[in-house]
Amino acid sequence: MAAVLTEMSYRDAIRRAIVEELDRDKDVFVMGEDIGRYQGTFRVTEGLFKKYNEEQGEWRIIDTPIVEPGFTGIAIGAAMAGLRPIVEMMTMSFSILALDQIINHAAKIHYMTGGQVKVPLVVRGPGGAAKQLSAQHSHSMEGWYAHCPGLVVLAPATARDAYGLLKASIRNDNPVVFTENPGLYTTKGEIPDDPDFTLPFGKANILKEGKDISLIGYSRMTMLNLEVAERLAEDGIDAEVVDVVSLLPLDTETIFNSVRKTHRAVVVYEDWKHGGFGGEIASRIGEECFDDLDAPVVRVGGLNVPMPYSRVLELECMPKVDDVLASIYKLLK
Amino acid sequence: MAKQAQHELTESPAQLEQFYREMLYIRRFEEKCNVAYRQGLVGGYMHVYIGMEATAVGWNDAIKVGYDYVITAYRDHAQPLIMGSDPVKVMAEIMGRKDGYSQGKGGSMHIYDVENGFFGGWGIVGGHTPLGAGLAFAAKYRKEDRVALCFLGDGASNAGVFFETLNMAALWDLPVIFIIENNEFAMGTRLEYHAADTELYKRGEPFGIKCERVDGMDVLQVRKDAQRIVDWVRENQKPYVVEIMNYRFAGHGAADNDRQLYRTKEEEEENEKRDPIARLEKILEERNVMNREKMEAIDEEISEKVEEIYEAAVASPHPDPSEVYDHVYCDMEPEKGH
Numbered sequence: 236m237a238a239v240l241t242e243m244s245y246r247d248a249i250r251r252a253i254v255e256e257l258d259r260d261k262d263v264f265v266m267g268e269d270i271g272r273y274q275g276t277f278r279v280t281e282g283l284f285k286k287y288n289e290e291q292g293e294w295r296i297i298d299t300p301i302v303e304p305g306f307t308g309i310a311i312g313a314a315m316a317g318l319r320p321i322v323e324m325m326t327m328s329f330s331i332l333a334l335d336q337i338i339n340h341a342a343k344i345h346y347m348t349g350g351q352v353k354v355p356l357v358v359r360g361p362g363g364a365a366k367q368l369s370a371q372h373s374h375s376m377e378g379w380y381a382h383c384p385g386l387v388v389l390a391p392a393t394a395r396d397a398y399g400l401l402k403a404s405i406r407n408d409n410p411v412v413f414t415e416n417p418g419l420y421t422t423k424g425e426i427p428d429d430p431d432f433t434l435p436f437g438k439a440n441i442l443k444e445g446k447d448i449s450l451i452g453y454s455r456m457t458m459l460n461l462e463v464a465e466r467l468a469e470d471g472i473d474a475e476v477v478d479v480v481s482l483l484p485l486d487t488e489t490i491f492n493s494v495r496k497t498h499r500a501v502v503v504y505e506d507w508k509h510g511g512f513g514g515e516i517a518s519r520i521g522e523e524c525f526d527d528l529d530a531p532v533v534r535v536g537g538l539n540v541p542m543p544y545s546r547v548l549e550l551e552c553m554p555k556v557d558d559v560l561a562s563i564y565k566l567l568k
Numbered sequence: 569m570a571k572q573a574q575h576e577l578t579e580s581p582a583q584l585e586q587f588y589r590e591m592l593y594i595r596r597f598e599e600k601c602n603v604a605y606r607q608g609l610v611g612g613y614m615h616v617y618i619g620m621e622a623t624a625v626g627w628n629d630a631i632k633v634g635y636d637y638v639i640t641a642y643r644d645h646a647q648p649l650i651m652g653s654d655p656v657k658v659m660a661e662i663m664g665r666k667d668g669y670s671q672g673k674g675g676s677m678h679i680y681d682v683e684n685g686f687f688g689g690w691g692i693v694g695g696h697t698p699l700g701a702g703l704a705f706a707a708k709y710r711k712e713d714r715v716a717l718c719f720l721g722d723g724a725s726n727a728g729v730f731f732e733t734l735n736m737a738a739l740w741d742l743p744v745i746f747i748i749e750n751n752e753f754a755m756g757t758r759l760e761y762h763a764a765d766t767e768l769y770k771r772g773e774p775f776g777i778k779c780e781r782v783d784g785m786d787v788l789q790v791r792k793d794a795q796r797i798v799d800w801v802r803e804n805q806k807p808y809v810v811e812i813m814n815y816r817f818a819g820h821g822a823a824d825n826d827r828q829l830y831r832t833k834e835e836e837e838e839n840e841k842r843d844p845i846a847r848l849e850k851i852l853e854e855r856n857v858m859n860r861e862k863m864e865a866i867d868e869e870i871s872e873k874v875e876e877i878y879e880a881a882v883a884s885p886h887p888d889p890s891e892v893y894d895h896v897y898c899d900m901e902p903e904k905g906h
């Protein structure tokens with residue numbers, strides 16, 4: 236039986252996933268700064284405090300003090316005892332404070348305990364530039380986390396993936412870092428009307444098939460790549476758009492198969508170009524698909540500068556359609 | 569200083585013997601670990617509990633083992649031994665062997681026995697304190713009456729995350745007891761050189777958390793204080809901060825081979841007079857609970873047992889290289905190869 240589809244925004248899809256999992260499992264709770272009474276800085280948790288805490292009289296939606304290491308650590312401890320916390324970071328930039336708890340603790344616990352302790356934790360929140368939030372609020376953290384074994388790192392681009400993967404993350408026993416580019420919150424997608432819809436980790440998607448070049452990206456850059464593909468089509472170039480979705484685990488097979496078909500690859504990521512996750516994807520393609528390539532693998536990343544405040548400068552920092560096109564035309568020459 | 573105890577012996581002879589056995593067991597076990605370290609059977613960092621035994625023993629007796637939660641830092645051999653964990657698995661873990669609690673992936677600093685409620689075993693100073701509060705959070709969330717004991721050092725009591733945790737523990741009424749083991753040193757740094765206010769129990773005051781300083785070298789007093797505080801926390805469902813005054817006789821860790829860098833021989837000798845085991849022996853003898861021969865017999869028995877534990881741990885195989893991938897994830901394989 237094919238599920239009925241409902242159109243909704245990326246933001247609403249995330250909220251629906253959270254609500255359904257809160258309803259399904261009493262061990263699930265949400266914790267973070269201003270996520271309850273204030274309903275979340277990006278309104279992802281709108282209505283939750285009223286429903287669970289006020290109407291149902293439960294303690295499920297928990298406003299915390301502004302102490303990322305402390306509340307992330309408490310969530311990890313609660314997860315060690317079997318609860319399933321969803322921690323919202325007001326922005327992923329602030330999760331830098333909690334790196335010790337996420338990397339030194341959460342990511343190591345199952346291993347260090349020889350499998351005795353699981354950490355069914357989700358750390359989620361907006362990651363990447365929003366609009367003029369400048370240098371301390373605009374980090375793309377997913378590449379930092381994807382460096383660390385023991386974590387699952389997801390960066391969905393579509394409402395459907397966000398929905399299915401967040402539900403899967405909440406049900407999963409591993410610590411998951413789930414990043415939501417603020418530019419995606421209002422984008423729309425179709426969500427299956429199925430409270431048990433989940434998606435597997437480590438699965439990339441081909442959002443548009445093509446034969447001439449692979450445009451590889453994740454999160455908001457996938458949307459950019461779709462635009463780039465449209466522009467290329469006008470010039471008769473048939474691009475394939477690979478949405479990586481899951482950085483750790485990484486679906487190299489889908490990426491390699493695409494490159495083996497198109498023989499050219501451009502990797503696009505919003506994070507700083509130098510040392511960013513796109514470099515990891517590019518080097519993997521280089522290692523595994525060298526003989527299939529007709530041209531070097533190209534990276535298009537964020538400028539290697541702190542994010543500036545001015546909208547003009549901010550836009551300059553992030554890869555744009557024209558930046559990707561320019562690198563492609565250089566490649567095709 | 570902590571109040572001097574005026575004992576009426578309320579413990580039964582059997583209980584007194586148990587405390588004696590537990591403290592001696594920890595001491596002999598730790599001494600054997602030191603031997604194993606010198607023999608090259610233990611690598612990395614290893615921190616023994618010699619001198620501090622009364623703290624673990626007294627508190628352990630006050631909780632419901634297997635129901636309540638216990639978490640500590642890297643000086644973590646003592647708790648599992650007296651919580652009923654398999655000592656061979658503890659020593660095998662210290663030696664990095666396959667039969668260890670974490671199959672050799674944790675080591676001395678990371679011992680866990682979750683079945684008995686022992687949640688380790690943590691190497692980032694202060695980093696485990698929110699985890700301890702998180703265990704208590706789970707108990708409160710599920711409306712269970714478990715309490716969490718979170719041991720930490722005097723050095724750890726300066727960590728920012730500990731202050732964050734105290735605030736939330738008070739804000740949310742979490743049934744967690746922070747037991748600051750003030751052994752007067754953070755590695756080679758004396759208390760006065762690392763803490764602006766050396767009355768560490770006061771860490772609880774700004775948050776309205778009940779707090780006090782207690783003696784940690786008299787096991788009978790420790791047990792009394794522990795029972796009173798555990799009962800209070802279980803009953804009132806609120807956090808508590810305890811500063812317990814003890815002393816480590818050994819170096820900070822097995823790699824600390826020059827204690828004179830931070831304390832004098834005279835000071836050590838002075839503190840050895842506080843030895844919790846000798847102190848209990850004196851009480852046992854004075855009150856005619858046990859004579860010296862019996863104590864020696866117990867010591868011999870325990871030493872033999874520790875010898876057997878050691879032999880069994882040494883006999884345990886090293887892990888197979890292929891096990892390196894085990895438990896990176898639950899129900900998921902990590903990527904393999906260099």
Ligand SMILES: Cc1ncc(C[n+]2csc(CCOP(=O)(O)OP(=O)(O)O)c2C)c(N)n1
Pocket residue numbers: 615643691692693720721722723724725751753754755820
């Ligand atoms: C964050 C961090 N910084 C430094 C260290 C190195 N280190 C390990 S133990 C220690 C001293 C801690 O002393 P205390 O908390 O009093 O505990 P004790 O060793 O006395 O039991 C230091 C500095 C560490 N493990 N973690």
Ligand SMILES: [Mg+2]
Pocket residue numbers: 721722723749750751752753754755
């Ligand atoms: Mg100390």
